[in-house]
Amino acid sequence: MSSPVATDPLLRIDHVTLRFGGLVANADVSLEVPEGQILGLLGPNGAGKSTLFNLISGTYRPSEGRIIFRGQDITGLSAPERCRRGIARTFQVPRSFDSMNVVENVIVGGFARHASAAAARRVALETLDFAGLAHRAEAVAGELTPPEKRRLEVARALATGPRLLLLDEVLTGLTPSEAKAGVELIRKVAATGVTVIMVEHVMEVVMPLVDRAVVLHLGRVLAEGHPTEVVRHEGVITAYLGERHRAA
Amino acid sequence: MTTLTTALAPGSLPARAEASYAAKRRRKLVVAALVFAALAALPYGIRDVYLQNVLILTLMYAALSQSWNILGGYCGQVSLGHALYFGFGAYATTVLFVTYGVLPWFGMLAGGLLSAVVALGLGYPCFRLAGHYFSIATIVIAEIGLLLVHNWDFVGGAMGIQWPFNPDSWWTLQFARDKIPYVHFAVGFLAVVWFVTWLIEGSRWGYWWRAVKDDAQAAESLGVEVFRSKMAAAAVSAFFTAIGGGFYAAYVSYIDPESVMSFRFSLLFALPAVLGGIGTLWGPLVGAAILIPLTEISRSYLGGSGNGLDLMLYGVLVMVVALARPEGVLSLFRRTRKARNEEATP
Structure with missing residues (x-):
């Protein structure tokens, strides 16, 4: 295996589109995740977050685009093969x-x-x-x-x-103290050098935890950046956070 | 994950768990050795030939149900067509012996390997089917196999094949005067299948198969090769089922399509495991020890197997288990042990 160049991101999603018949679940999504980061994936229900997880972990194959992991194209690889290469995930409903x-x-x-x-x-x-x-x-x-x-x-x-861990709503539905314990575990995981992408709804919990946030809306990347910038993004406020966040 | 590669500190929680697990695995082997030794000694206490026959059938179906359990219980792929592999074993052993003079030991092995290959060939399309569709496909394929053998004159067609009379010998597996050697063969067969299942249970295949049964998608995300797992389980399961078919042919000395390939056999392989505890080491034996004597008694007191009373009995038993104890009879014992633990630690 050729060692990836130091500047390469751990994961690169390159213009990925997934259609189910006429429904576009992910449209032209491009993302880069550098090694060692905790990335928050946000967006309302149906924004395509879980679909994107399924594309990265190999449950689905994209209709278009490529997925590059550690410098290698893994678009055509099976889920178990991706797991052996260092991608692991949890499921929204524990399985x-x-x-x-x-x-x-x-x-x-x-x-x-x-x-x-x-x-x-x-x-x-x-x-x-x-x-x-x-x-x-x-x-x-x-x-x-x-x-x-x-x-x-x-x-x-x-x-x-894993080198990359995909967490699908692991903190959702927990009491505040349980969520706090969960956050500590995620920090501990990240401290061992594992890169984390997490889908989460509870903004109060996610914002202090993640290094970077990406907001999906209707299958597209709506905004991307430092969590504090993202929450001030005009489109994000109307699509997701609602008007009361503007007031605050 | 550098923090996770350090050696376990002796006396730590994980180190103790590891040691107790190894001890538990060894204990299972010792218990099995004692059980099989006791079963081998049993016919010396039971001189009645009828009862010895029930014992042989019980042990044989226990082993065959354990073979079925490898695919149906551990890997969760419920086959109702294993009569096909049983028939392959019976026919391969019989034809090779009667027509070519090949000793039944080699005939069984040939039947086993043939069945494993056929299971892989059939698994390739069938394992793309999920759940009930898979089970239905196995029934249909076994029925087609039965029809083909029915019309194949080389293997005797509907007339079947009679084994020639031979003096008592372990070489030819023919014992006309004494049934005890058959008991010993059946115990040995059961012990081998049990031991192989025990080995698999502790290996990667065992964990993969159970993961496939519980949740295939989650399994895939953890590196489990789902399709390969099903294929491997099918091959091992078919191999041992055919060995049992070869033994049965040698035991009854006469086979025809109905007497080794009918749907009834597929049921008789699945039911003991379901009754005793699916996906467990002892479920098939416990289930067979209940089911087979009941079948034989109902046959002798209620008349031959032609009237289907034994099938009705199976139906009732399965319904009772499904309603009262869906995890099988063995779970009765597990429940009490758990309750005891809870009393011990308030």
């Missing part, structure tokens, strides 16, 4: 493996890095420790509380050893 216990869930992720069961199990146990779920290792995944399920999703994704 734990409910016939398995917590550590077994995470071991599945560990196998992306190691073929040996012992090594995958060690990675899983370490990752659970890191994610603050070690005490629940033997619990059946289906019996976890909602915040624990979110933590499991993150742990499972981290066990694959």
Whole structure:
């Protein structure tokens, strides 16, 4: 594998369009995500945020455009292949493996890095420790509380050893104190050098956390920049935040 | 992720979890060795030939249901067409032995390999079908196989093939005077399939298969090759099902299409696992130990299998399990253990 040039972004989305029949879910989206950043992906429901995640992680293939990861074109690669190359994700509605216990869930992720069961199990146990779920290792995944399920999703994704982590509304629906604990975990993940893209609705939580924000609207990039700039953007205010934000 | 590559501190929570897991895996092996040894000793206490026959069938269906369980229980691909592979095993073993004089041991192996290859060939189109559509496809394919064999004179057509009379021997797997060797073969077969399942359960394939069963899309995002997982499970499952078919042919010494390839067999492979606990190591044996004796008793007291009473019995049993204990009989024991743990830690 050729080592990417230092100035290359970790992820480059290059004029990506995805159509479902007549519906355009993403239209000519271009984005660059430098290594080490926490990027917030914002936008109202149906703006194309989850679709963009599915395009990056390989669930969908774009109708047009390219996706470049670590200097290589991954547009045609399958989801598992992308995972092995360092892209991991969580799902908006947690999708734990409910016939398995917590550590077994995470071991599945560990196998992306190691073929040996012992090594995958060690990675899983370490990752659970890191994610603050070690005490629940033997619990059946289906019996976890909602915040624990979110933590499991993150742990499972981290066990694959990602360079890029896509978090789809991991803080949504949590109580303020649970969300605060979640934010701490995301900061801890970013501190290990993992680049994070997160879709989130709760502005109060996202704004202090992210280095950069991108606002999608009707499948297009509406605004992009430092979070404090983005919230002052005219189009964003009308499309998403609503008039009361202007007053504030 | 440099922080995650450090070695585990001894006595830390993960290190202890790792040690207890290894001990648990070893304990399962010891329990299995004891169970299989006890089963092998059982026929010496049961001299009644009728009961020995029930024991042999129970063990055989336990092993066959465990083979089905590899694809249906662990990987979640519910096949109702495994009679096809059972038939391949029975026919390969019989034709090779009767026509060419090849020992049944090699015939079984040939039937197993043939079935594995056919399972891969059929899996290629069928695994693009989801859920019920997959199950329906397996039924249809097995019925087509049955019809083809029916009309294929080389393998005896509708008349079937009779095994020639041979003196008792482990080489030819023919034992006319004593059924105990058949019990031992069936125990050995069950032990091998159990052990292979145990190995797989602890390996990457095992985790991949269960992930595919629970949520294929989430599995893919974690690096699981979903299609390859299903293909591998189908091949292993078909291989062992055919071995069982070869054994059955040697045991009954006469096969025809209906007696080794009818839909009834596909049900009899799936039901014990469903009854005992799907996707578990002991579910198939527990299920077979309930189902097969019941079937045989209903046959002897309610008349032959022609009237379909045994099928009605299966239906009732499955409904009872589905309503009362959807995870199978084994989950009864798991529940009590969990309750005990909860009492221990208030």
